Amino acid sequence: MTRQEVQTLNEDFDRILREAGAERSILAQVGEHEVCGYALWREGAPLVMLSAGIHGDEPAGPLAVKALLKQGLLDSACSWLICPLLNPHGLVENIRENADGVDLNRDYLKQVSAEVQGHVKWLCQCREKQSVDVFLSLHEDWESAGFYCYEINCGEDQPSRVKSLLKAVSEHVDIEKATEIDGHSVREAGWIYHRAEPDVPEGWPEAIFLAKLGCPLSFTLETPSQISLERRVHAHVTAVKELLNVCL
Template identity: 55%
Template sequence: MDVEALIEACDMGLMALGAERSLLCEVEGYPIYAYMILSEQSERTVYLSAGMHGDEPAAPLALLELIEKRAIESTCSWFICPVLNPTGLAAGTRENYQGIDLNRDYLKCASREVTAHKAWLEGKKIDFAISLHEDWESTGFYFYEINQVEDRPQRYQRMVEAVSSVMPMEPCRVIDGHEVREAGWIYHGAEPDEPKNWPEAIYLAAEGCPLSFTFETPSSLELPLRVEAHQLAVCAALRICL
């Protein structure tokens, strides 16, 4: 993957939408940017992130396409981090160049990337968060929901309808050690599975984000299908959760 081109394309697309850009840090020559787009129409805020794991290319590519298709609408404010682990993406590895899994580092802060990311997030009110990922072990789409407000199970069927034209929901009854509520739906608490290894979604919940979805597409399927599934899922989630 041409990571420099990806970063530049995301930057150009978001700046064209009127985003305010912040340089979180530079790692091995790669800039890590975060963006804010404020809306005058609503105080509601949405957070989008991708590129946390370098062996999950569909996530940042899907976010780039959403940016280019102008799915980032002005009906709410946005916080967007499109490429959080550029060194991992360049190497095709889950971890960063130091061998750190960034999505287990939100308590220890051993990496520059997560330390800078948390500093940027501090004090920001996030009403709904979406993080894009992939899973090499799965055969279908699935998602984690961390919900600290009203339980609305009817959202699940809307998510199924959104991605069913591209891929099935993951059929396993246990995914990554979690029993599913319905096929492909992990209804997760706001506590980490491993007390010292916090992922991004747990950190966001601890900081007051009431609702988050983490989308996972199966790495075994073709890349265009995974990219499309992420886009469909994001658009559906925005419709049903805002």
């Protein structure tokens, strides 16, 4: 996306979220870009965190957040932490990493990047108020032919949740058929049931950090980059809505 498009996207997030009453925190200033987190608290409600745009070459996530916000995401009966675009520089440059070549989604243990340092600090502040109950992160995969997800579940196994998710998404996008994805054997087609430990000891992704912070349930959603952007966005929108249906 162009600088102007990314700037406009960030302005759209800001307007919609603040009009709904969300508090904005600036997590980091990266060149001309502010990296923001938004918190919307509702007394006694479960806390859902939604994260997108940590990999700059995966535009479907941030665009899906915008579509979800326009479709009334914040009306759900929960509190929210939303990071709609964690790597704005990467999105402008169409690169996975940040400006220093750091894969932000492997930086949650070492925390060398300003983006992740700010994100971690904010998450820890929010946690003093309430722990995240469900974490959702939106990604794309340049190698897969179909949609798949990672589930990290530190609570009771409830296979019906992911089955509902995959059924809903399959009406729009094929589910990945490979029995091994990214080095992981699938539990069923399109479903990686991942332990709450990193694949690489020092390369913690965001989802592992959330699990270590005490978040009991997370879903990382992966749409195939080889289908159209519109369909990837629609798959993410469908997936998030279904997960909110079955998790809340």
